Amino acid sequence: xxxxxxxxxxxxxxxxxxxxxxxxxxxxxxxxxxxxxxxxxxxxxxxxxxxxxxxxxxxxxxxxxxxxxxxxxxxxxxxxxxxxxxxxxxxxxxxxxxxxxxxxxxxxxxxxxxxxxxxxxxxxxxxxxxxxxxxxxxxxxxxxxxxxxxxxxxxxxxxxxxxxxxxxxxxxxxxxxxxxxxxxxxxxxxxxxxxxxxxxxxxxxxxxxxxxxxxxxxxxxxxxxxxxxxxxxxxxxxxxxxxxxxxxxxxxxxxxxxxxxxxxxxxxxxxxxxxxxxxxxxxxxxxxxxxxxxxxxxxxxxxxxxxxxxxxxxxxxxxxxxxxxxxxxxxxxxxxxxxxxxxxxxxxxxxxxxxxxxxxxxxxxxxxxxxxxxxxxxxxxxxxxxxxxxxxxxxxxxxxxxxxxxxxxxxxxxxx
Ligand code: ATP
Ligand code: MG
Numbered sequence: 001x002x003x004x005x006x007x008x009x010x011x012x013x014x015x016x017x018x019x020x021x022x023x024x025x026x027x028x029x030x031x032x033x034x035x036x037x038x039x040x041x042x043x044x045x046x047x048x049x050x051x052x053x054x055x056x057x058x059x060x061x062x063x064x065x066x067x068x069x070x071x072x073x074x075x076x077x078x079x080x081x082x083x084x085x086x087x088x089x090x091x092x093x094x095x096x097x098x099x100x101x102x103x104x105x106x107x108x109x110x111x112x113x114x115x116x117x118x119x120x121x122x123x124x125x126x127x128x129x130x131x132x133x134x135x136x137x138x139x140x141x142x143x144x145x146x147x148x149x150x151x152x153x154x155x156x157x158x159x160x161x162x163x164x165x166x167x168x169x170x171x172x173x174x175x176x177x178x179x180x181x182x183x184x185x186x187x188x189x190x191x192x193x194x195x196x197x198x199x200x201x202x203x204x205x206x207x208x209x210x211x212x213x214x215x216x217x218x219x220x221x222x223x224x225x226x227x228x229x230x231x232x233x234x235x236x237x238x239x240x241x242x243x244x245x246x247x248x249x250x251x252x253x254x255x256x257x258x259x260x261x262x263x264x265x266x267x268x269x270x271x272x273x274x275x276x277x278x279x280x281x282x283x284x285x286x287x288x289x290x291x292x293x294x295x296x297x298x299x300x301x302x303x304x305x306x307x308x309x310x311x312x313x314x315x316x317x318x319x320x321x322x323x324x325x326x327x328x329x330x331x332x333x334x335x336x337x338x339x340x341x342x343x344x345x346x347x348x349x350x351x352x353x354x355x356x357x358x359x360x361x362x363x364x365x366x367x368x369x370x371x372x373x374x375x376x377x378x379x380x381x382x383x384x385x386x387x388x389x390x391x392x393x394x395x396x397x398x399x400x401x402x403x404x405x406x407x408x409x410x411x412x413x414x415x416x
Pocket of ligand 2: 058257
């Protein structure tokens with residue numbers, strides 16, 4: 001017997017109401033802030049991610065699904081959305097529109113992660129990008145949209161965690177300070193982290209192996225190494241958050257696991273902490289578009305994991321509304337009624353949206369059981385007697401009441 005590949009999941013019909021609720025709600029939140037939907041391909045050239053996400057990141061080092069296609073192209077299943085959206089922004093000249101361009105996406109991502117609760121190899125993200133404006137009010141808007149999405153979903157107890165890691169020009173001084181701080185602790189580090197100490201010490205701050213070590217908490221803080229512009233921008237953003245009464249927590253070790261981030265970085269955590277706790281994460285990436293060959297263009301965005309949002313909805317006992325329409329069922333007795341049942345089934349479907357004709361041969365009892373398993377709101381029954389009379393029997397599934405109605409008035413009977 002075949003099984004779904006490790007780290008992937010089937011989304012069965014009974015789970016779909018969570019998915020349509022989350023997809024519908026977050027898309028509405030994005031549109032409320034003026035964001036328009038974009039879809040990019042599921043795979044891209046490998047170089048796009050290797051160059052932007054960063055050679056020293058977990059994603060590029062060990063998580064990408066990369067392969068050579070039959071034409072010899074190096075291809076990678078999309079592990080994250082920002083690089084692809086920026087590639088598309090440049091390819092289609094979206095910078096000719098009024099800036100910032102506001103985009104959102106809802107799509108599967110692929111990472112060779114270690115599967116566990118809330119961590120999959122194929123997972124789904126709701127993401128947004130605001131490209132082309134570096135003003136702190138845009139950072140504010142992105143944070144507001146992240147928090148409002150949670151609110152609209154009815155998720156309580158979500159904490160916004162914030163940091164600023166400054167501009168590219170501020171980085172060398174900070175990286176040097178980190179290297180100095182961490183070097184005496186190299187003996188406590190694994191092979192990967194020792195290499196990062198050399199190549200990219202910033203990455204040590206989000207090393208899962210080092211989390212909790214005492215020398216992590218005492219590490220130099222990026223906010224102490226901000227240049228003037230980055231500091232003004234950071235202070236302005238915090239000022240807006242305070243003025244609007246939006247709660248947040250500062251975390252000086254938050255740097256995010258991708259290399260392209262600058263200035264504001266943030267995550268949203270549920271109150272129950274755990275290894276898989278971030279439901280949403282993002283930040284500013286003012287150098288990314290230029291790195292992809294465009295003119296210097298600031299950008300900021302986030303991505304929220306749909307599986308983690310749903311996990312939290314379930315933990316908090318939030319029941320999404322069941323919007324699936326209850327169908328009508330067309331049941332019948334005997335061969336003679338069959339052709340008329342199929343015809344009437346089509347009429348009912350056209351009139352009421354959803355109608356299912358039960359397949360023969362089954363007892364009437366079995367047909368009614370089938371109808372109730374489908375969640376039918378009503379069942380039409382056609383037998384010899386009804387055929388004689390030009391009628392059909394309608395059974396209301398909620399009340400179990402039955403009455404005979406003329407065939408021509410069947411759709412109206414179900415509407416009442
Ligand atoms: P983590 O530290 O949990 O690995 P990350 O920093 O790799 O997260 P991001 O790249 O910031 O994650 O992705 C944004 C969001 O996407 C995360 O906050 C999370 O909700 C979700 N996410 C990331 N990886 C996975 C995964 N393997 N399975 C399910 N959701 C994921
Ligand atoms: Mg990860």
